Amino acid sequence: MAIEVIPGWMAQLEEEDVAFIKRFVLASGSLKQIAGEYSVTYPTVRLRLDRLIQKIELGEREDEDPYVALIKRLAVNDKLDFDTAKILIHEYKKRRADGAANG
Numbered sequence: 116m117a118i119e120v121i122p123g124w125m126a127q128l129e130e131e132d133v134a135f136i137k138r139f140v141l142a143s144g145s146l147k148q149i150a151g152e153y154s155v156t157y158p159t160v161r162l163r164l165d166r167l168i169q170k171i172e173l174g175e176r177e178d179e180d181p182y183v184a185l186i187k188r189l190a191v192n193d194k195l196d197f198d199t200a201k202i203l204i205h206e207y208k209k210r211r212a213d214g215a216a217n218g
Contacts, residue, residue, distance in 0.1 A: 124174030132167055166191055
């Protein structure tokens with residue numbers, strides 16, 4: 116049976132992420148084998164897998180504020196550093212709370 120609807124978390128992944136997942140599955144989850152295939156170190160593959168896990172977790176949080184989700188996605192994709200992301204999210208939530216209290 117073919118998948119007729121792609122899950123939201125998967126639709127948000129980049130092509131290279133999907134290719135990594137395919138290789139990971141075909142390697143029976145062996146990070147050592149994946150490291151050899153990509154000609155990188157085990158810790159590099161582990162870091163990539165950890166980031167992929169974060170992307171999937173973010174993709175499953177449908178109830179999260181879209182702005183916060185965007186900031187988190189940018190941080191996970193190395194488009195924004197984590198410290199800056201935390202500051203932006205904190206300030207955004209603070210302003211929303213202040214607006215709700217005054218509104």
